[in-house]
Each structure stands twice: as C-alpha cells, then as structure tokens.
Amino acid sequence: MEKGTLVEELKALIIKSLKLEEVLPANIDPAAPLFGSGLGLDSIDALELVVALEKTFGIRIPDEDVGKEAFASVNALADYIIKNKK
C-alpha cells in the first residue's frame, strides 16, 4: 500500500469515525500530533479510532504504549499500519 494514499484514507477515516464535521482532510497536518496540541483528540476518541482501525485495516493496537507510537501523527499511524497489516 502506497503511504501517500494511506495517509489520505486515514484522514478521511478519522474525520468520519470521530464525526469531525468541521475539519477538512487538507487541514490535517500529517506530521502533527493527533492528541493534545494537534487535532486535539481525547482518550475516548482514541478508543473510537482503535475500533475503526481494527475494522477497516485489520490491525491491532493492543495497549496504550503501542497507541502512543501509532497515534503520534497520521504519518506515524500510516507507518504502523504498513508494518502491521496482515
């Protein structure tokens, strides 16, 4: 899977699954943190995103430590999916 395409798919998935209706894909910086200072997502969004990622890409994010690495940014999430997708 080509990373650029995956990054765009992830932006669309984040907006749809978290119902970020006011956010456009172009406004999501793929290098910015997803939580806190970046998109400003919270722990409940993280749970929703884990469920959506498992359903869409068949990957597992088993715990918070792995989540910190995978959710560092959209780019980091794309790298995690490429590395772990079955």
Place this chain on the structure above:
Amino acid sequence: MEPFDHLPHRQPFVMLDNAEVIEEGRHAKGIKLITVNDPAVLPGGIMPDIYIIEAMAQISGIAGGRKESSRFAAIKNLNFSRTAYAGDTLELESIFEKKFSGLCMFRCRASVSGDTVAEGGIILYFDETA
C-alpha cells in the same frame, strides 16, 4: 440476580429490576419494569431517555463485571427509535466490544417486546488501580 449485587448504585438510582450475566466480563442482559410510581417516570408515563441511557450504562457495568471501579464515561452513536412508557418491560442487553487505555466500549440495546427503543455505544472507564 439482584442488580445491586453487581453495581455500586442504590435506590432510587438502580435502573434495573433484574440482570443476568451471559458471559463474565463480556455480556449481560437485564430488565427494567417501568411503572407509573417510578420516580424516574414523567407525568403521562413517559420514561425519560436519560434514564434509559443510565439503564444501558448499568447493564454494561454488569457485563464488564467491575462493581466498584467502573465509571460511566461517554455514549457513542446512540440513537433512539421510540419512546418507552409505564407498563412497558424495558429489555437491556450489552456486549463488550473493545478496551483501550482503561476505557471499554460496549454495544448496547434497549428494547420493548422486541422493538428497539435505543441502540448504540456505551463507554465505561475501568480504574485498573482500584
């Protein structure tokens, strides 16, 4: 099973009259008998949606099996299809879906005679240190 054996809640805030654990830590069913003299019921016999959500959270707490250390955190994509009234038996079912970072997602349904009243996600926080 008495619901308060598995919940920290006490009357009048126990929103279940009976509950059954189908699979420990994952799946539970329960009922709420809606009566006109229930303090939660509005004049006219309408069961307010907020108390139905609370009943869904309580059956999810029983499904999760963590009596003292669970907290109601959020609802997700929860939709109401009809109103429940005094005289109805509200049937509740909750199934564990996913846990991440202390938060647990449950898929939950409230129904009357098989008709869906409300359906959606209930998120509970389980305090791992408790």
